[in-house]
Amino acid sequence: MSTRVVLLAAGKGTRMRSKLPKLLHPLGGRAMVLHALGAAAEAAADGPPLLVVGHGAEALRAAVGDGAEFVEQAEQLGTGHALLQAKPALQGKADLVLVSNADLPLLSGDTLKQLLAAQQANPGPFTMLTLRQPNARGFGRVKRGAGGEVLAIIEEAEATPEELAIDELNVGAYCFRGDWLWPALEKLKPSANKGEYYLTDLLEIATAAGERVEAVVLQDPHEAIGVNTREHLAEAEAALRGRINRRWMLEGVTLVDPASTYIEAGVTIGQDTVIWPNTILQGQTAIGADCSIGPNTVVRDSRIGDACRVEAAVVEMAVLENQVDIGPFAHLRKGSHLGDGVHMGNFGEVKNSTLGPGAKMGHFSYIGDATIGANVNIGAGTITANYDGEKKNETVIEDDVFIGSDTMLVAPLHIGKGARTGAGAVVTKDVPAHTVVVGVPARAVRKLEEPD
Numbered sequence: 395m396s397t398r399v400v401l402l403a404a405g406k407g408t409r410m411r412s413k414l415p416k417l418l419h420p421l422g423g424r425a426m427v428l429h430a431l432g433a434a435a436e437a438a439a440d441g442p443p444l445l446v447v448g449h450g451a452e453a454l455r456a457a458v459g460d461g462a463e464f465v466e467q468a469e470q471l472g473t474g475h476a477l478l479q480a481k482p483a484l485q486g487k488a489d490l491v492l493v494s495n496a497d498l499p500l501l502s503g504d505t506l507k508q509l510l511a512a513q514q515a516n517p518g519p520f521t522m523l524t525l526r527q528p529n530a531r532g533f534g535r536v537k538r539g540a541g542g543e544v545l546a547i548i549e550e551a552e553a554t555p556e557e558l559a560i561d562e563l564n565v566g567a568y569c570f571r572g573d574w575l576w577p578a579l580e581k582l583k584p585s586a587n588k589g590e591y592y593l594t595d596l597l598e599i600a601t602a603a604g605e606r607v608e609a610v611v612l613q614d615p616h617e618a619i620g621v622n623t624r625e626h627l628a629e630a631e632a633a634l635r636g637r638i639n640r641r642w643m644l645e646g647v648t649l650v651d652p653a654s655t656y657i658e659a660g661v662t663i664g665q666d667t668v669i670w671p672n673t674i675l676q677g678q679t680a681i682g683a684d685c686s687i688g689p690n691t692v693v694r695d696s697r698i699g700d701a702c703r704v705e706a707a708v709v710e711m712a713v714l715e716n717q718v719d720i721g722p723f724a725h726l727r728k729g730s731h732l733g734d735g736v737h738m739g740n741f742g743e744v745k746n747s748t749l750g751p752g753a754k755m756g757h758f759s760y761i762g763d764a765t766i767g768a769n770v771n772i773g774a775g776t777i778t779a780n781y782d783g784e785k786k787n788e789t790v791i792e793d794d795v796f797i798g799s800d801t802m803l804v805a806p807l808h809i810g811k812g813a814r815t816g817a818g819a820v821v822t823k824d825v826p827a828h829t830v831v832v833g834v835p836a837r838a839v840r841k842l843e844e845p846d
Contacts, residue, residue: 395489397510398441399434402476403427403496404448404467409623415450418457419627421499422634423658423676425457426621429499429634435461436503437510438492444483445496446476472590474582477575485576490514493593494567500617500630500637501567509610513569518606519578520596523567525612531620533563534594536609544607547594562611564594565618574605634659642669664700682716696726699734712744715751739774746786747778750793762786763805767793773817775800778807792827812842 407416417427427445434443445462447454448470455464465479477493484491490513492506505523513521522544524536530550535557537546547564548557578599582591600607612618616633619626638659639652646665649655656674663669664683673688677695681687685698690706698704699716706722712730720726720738729746732738736749739757747764749755756774763780765788766772776797778789787805791797795809798817803809810827819836828842 395514396440396487397438397490397492398484398488399438399443399492399494399506400477400480400484401427401430401434401443401445401462401494401496402473403430403445403454404451404470404476405497406449406470407497407622410627411624415453416621417496418450418453419621421621421627421630422638423660426499426630427454427458427496428461429659430494430496430501431458431461433501433503433506434492434494437506440488444480446479448476472585472588473593474579474591474595477593478579478591481576481579484572486572488572491570491572491575492568493570495620497621498566498618499621500619500633501565502614502617505612505614505617506567509567509569512608512610513571516606516608518571518608519574519600520568520570521608521610522569522597523565523612524609525563525565525615525618526561527563527615528561530558530563531618533565533618535560536562536564538562538609542608544597544609545601547597549594562609563618565612566620568593570596574600670705691721733768756799761789764789764791764803766791767795767811769793770795770797772797773799773801777802779804812844814842 403417410416418425421429431443443462444465446465446467448467451466465483467476467479492510494501509521509523532550534547534549535553536544537548539545578596581599582595584591597607619630619633621627621630638657639649639655642663643649647663648668651671654671655669658676660677661675661679663681666683667681667685670688672690674692679693679696681698682700684701686703691704693709696709696712698714701716702714702718704720707720707724709726711728712726714732715734717734718732718736723740724738725743727745730744731748733749733751735752737754741758742755743760745762747761749766750768752769753766755772758775759772760777762778763786764778770791779802780786789803789805790808792811794812796814798815800818801815802820804822809825812828813825814830815821816832819832820834821836825831828844829838830840831838
């Protein structure tokens, strides 16, 4: 049986009090809508998810790209009206239609698959997802018959005291039989108070015709967190963080204090890596095996190899090969690439530069727009003066060079293999290979014997 997923995403989200459309607020480093689309794509592969948009439609289209098929609800007239907008795209093309609110970002693909499987076994028109918990969170109550079938969904504002005591709640996800759904939607009547058409009224249409509606009870209450306010967003973020952290611990990663460890959804981590407290791993970061990351570290959109140590550092859009040791209080900026075995001391900064294998960079140093060879020693306090007020200039340091403490390298500059600078030198001209320069400005004082 062919299946398509429809996500309802047309609401204004006014309770977020934000200029940004609600579904574009980040959750675990990704827009909320992308979490919902990921689960939808996992549950049904007979076509892309269909996203019903309204408020903020253009921004949603830009963020989602080709990850969904779009249908617009020009006038927001309720959830039933929103789903009806998908009729031209899906009628006669999908035997089953999975429907969910896109502001349920933690609803998993596995749960949607369970809902789908239940409807495949149900001869009735649809199966809905419910949750049992005492905190109703404003959800409608689900009333069942003696045989377990769903008889009614009672909205909280209309419930009697006895009905308010019901602990089974309507989550807002359904799987419909396609041939029943589209004619039934046409029968919906507008609500008396708002003039809107609601999906929940489909239950009354089904039961009035003697049809049986089934329900699947959600096991993880976190999946039912609907995001309507910033408070809900924080609640969902905490639940997602717990889910991600548990996953990595099961994969063989040590989180010394999971409560203070923030790992976004796009991050990957190798076995036997240890993540220390107050560490934030963001974006498309990939960390290898046997590393020690943190404490007090931010790694963003970077690649870190095996057996690296990064302590109290900020690493942004950078690459660390294997056995690299940086920090504490180091900053790697965009375009930094540290080769195997590089050591970078405390209070160092590297930007748009490559340090070759075995290079050592002392503390309180800045390297920008530079290419540095293998086994180079950068003494403490060294800086590259790479900006002349108009453009950035490059520094090239070949293999086996020794840069003395407090050296100022005024780019553009090329220092040949095996050269040395004295402490405090201001180097404004290229230095030939195996030459020692000292002073301000630096001048050559002797040649070194070249190794065999």
